[in-house]
Amino acid sequence: MTTDGKTPERSEDGPSNFVRELIAADIEGGKHGGRVQTRFPPEPNGYLHIGHAKAICVDFGMAQEFGGQCNLRFDDTNPVAEDTEFVEAIQRDIAWLGFEWAGEPRFASDYFERMYECAQHLIREGLAYVDSQSLEAIREGRGNFYKPGVESPHRERSVEENLDLFARMRAGEFEEGAHVLRAKIDMQHANLNMRDPLLYRILKQHHHRTGDAWCIYPMYDYAHPLGDAIEDITHSLCSLEFQDHRPLYDWVVANCPVDTHPEQTEFGRLNLGYTIVSKRKLRQLVEEKHVDGWDDPRMPTLSALRRRGVPPESIVRFCERIGVSKRDGVVDVTLFEHAIRDRLNEVAPRYMGVLRPLKLVIENYPEDGEDVFHAPLHPEDESYGRRDIPFCRELYIDREDFREEAPRKWFRLAPGKEVRLRYACLVTCTEVIKDEAGEVVELRCTWDPASKGGKAPDGRKVKGTLHWVSARHAKPAQVRLYDRLFRVENPLDVEEGKTFLDHVNPDSLAVLADARVEPALVEVEAGRTVQLERTGYFCVDRDTTEGQLVLNRTITLRDSWAKLEKKLKGGAPMVKGQKKGKNKKKKNKGEQAGGAPDKA
Structure with missing residues (x-):
């Protein structure tokens, strides 16, 4: 579903989505009573990133498509890393993408008492026990793929002793690490997750919702399936890293006193080139101040993408277009960037701005004269209206649009060369003014008064x-x-002794303090993305004040990285699987002949 309430259109030969096919087959076969109930279960220990966007689109999108509902449930089982800030940010991000959850947000902590009772049930059934070994000893005893597990010396404790110890754990009698509750399954199981996994541990930490009411907390692999079962979830959709956890998921719901047995289905997660989608590493970037917070526009978090000016519709469309498969893979980041440009080309109003101003003086124009030219806010949608662009003797153009010694096929300004000032007139450069250091500081030009509106009166080209x-x-x-x-497509591919931080792009942010924009732009509200014609797309940042407009570049008009890669590799890069000759790009409105090249 997009922010206008519509599901993105699909063609019959569109991207594959095996989850859609699975749910359709379940409904046709009457499974789960023909009902579809999904959930999106983030842990509130960080901000959502672009990888989560795919999961959101799958969880909410499938529920909507098949007439079901999707719950928002925060799996808040680790008070050490969780915070209300993250809860609120996650809700904002989901709503920004255009999705609505069923009822009020839910929390795993809502079910802590029920989960405790289920753990008591497992103990009574001889399926769980309190282990008093250290975590290091437990880890060693589990073995590995080549080494069988070793049963705990506490595995055969009586039901009575286990119930007593578990109750005393809850009462706070023991220090952290003194005891844990483990499932009693099979220490020889081929799947390490089934070798008597931990169900509860002692954590004497303040919880963001329950305060100090609990000092034992359920492990995620225990709480998550119980949360699904308690909420009557039919289709528990998750990414592939949980595939090996599915047997434990099924064991928990099969052996606990719950009425619903959800079915877990795994799909390939969204991995994006030149991007990290590890919440732990994103937290490291924030805490070590490599970026200016979770919503720094360079980050791949949804909050950062919103602040950068990326339209939510472009994210939803992108997730729909890449499909849902049973394999992980890395998606070419240019596909995402194309989706951003495609949507902004549709909805962004147009303005003009000069990033690196160079003064241009029209000598044959009256010193006190003024004109006003009219231009559309959108070249293809008249409903956007028009804006007035004032004109006078002294103008600013972009410094990159002038060369004193112009190369061959230079279609911008140079001594003796005539160019068109967009919407206004034709001018010819007659003189170049430099400072003592030889820096060009001003251009003297003449204009053709008969060319008002930018058209040559005699039809000259x-x-x-x-x-x-x-x-x-x-x-x-x-x-x-x-x-x-x-700087690299896979930031996690590092040499020995280095980390992903060594791949951080030192040129990921440049601040231009002296840009100039047409006056109509100051009326644009914060958060709105516009196109600066011939330059790129920019979002009005929240740091904007009455006297200082701040613009964040969302994306360039063209893929400047493709140009750089072509120069470095000696050939044009292509989208994986794309054949030569099929890589032509549609020119966005606002790209004019002789446009200034974008800087990487």
Whole structure:
């Protein structure tokens, strides 16, 4: 579902989704009574990232498509790392993507008493016991793929002794690490997760919801299936790393006194090139201050993408287009970037702004003269309206649009060369003014008064078109040029002695303090993304004040990284599986002939 309440369209030969096929078959066969109830169960120990977006689209999307419901349940079983801040951020992110959960948000902590009673039931049935070994001894005793497990010396404790110890654990009589509750399954099992896994541990930590009411907490692999069963979930959809945990999931719901037996299905997670989707590593980036917080626009969190100006619809469309499979893989980041550009090209209003101003003086234009030119806010949608662009004798153009010694096929400004100022007129450079250091500081030009509106009166061809702003009327802006946070496609591929932090891109942020934009742009509200014509897409940041406009670059108009890779590799990079000759890109509205090249 998108933010306009619609499910993205699919063609018959569209991306595959085996989960959709599985649920359709379940409904046709009358499984679960033809009912579909899913859940999205994040742990509130960090912010959601782009990888979670796929899980959100699968969990909520499948429920909506088949007339079911999707719960939002926070699996808050580890008070050490959890916080209300994360709970609130997760809810904002899901709502921003356009999804609604059934009823009020739920929490695993809502069921702590029920889970405790289920653990008592397992003890009475001889299926759980209190182990008093150290965690190191328990870990060693489990063995590995080549070494069989060793039974705990406490495995045969009586039911009465186990119930007594477990109750005393809850009462807070023991220190952390003194005892744990383990399932009694099979220490020789081929699946390590089934070798008497831990169900409860002692943690004398304050919980963000239950306070100090509990000092024992259920392990995730125990709490998660019970939460699903208690909520009558029919389809427990999760990523592939939980595949080896499925036997334990099934064991818990089969042996605990619950009425519903959910079915777990795993799908390939979303891994994106040049991106890390490990919450632990993202936390490290934040805590070690490699970035400016969870919503730093360079981060892959949904909060960061929102602040950067990425439309939620582009994320939902992207997740739908890549499909749902039973295998993990890495998705080319340019596919995601294309989805962003595609959506912004549809919805972003257009303005002009100069990132690196260079003064241009029109000598044959009156010093006190002014004109106003009119331009559409969107070239393909008249409903956006128009804006007025003031014009005077002194203008600013982008410094990158001028070369004193122009190369061959240079269609922008150079001495003696005529160009079009977008929407305004034709000008010719007649003189170049430099400072004592030889730096170009001003251009002197003449204009053709008969070319108002930007059309040559005699039909002569002028190939170059430049964006500009009036020096008298332009508004100052700070522009933050964000780029990919990592320099390599797989940041986790590191040499011995190095970490993923060695791949952090030192040029992932450049701040331009002296940009100028047309005056109409200051009326745009914070959080709105616009296109600066011929330059890129930019979002008005929340740091904007009445006297200081702050713009975050969402994305360039073109894929400048593809150009760089082509130069380095000696050939044009292609999307994996794509044949040569099929990589042509549709030009976004706002890209003009002679446009300035984007900087990586």
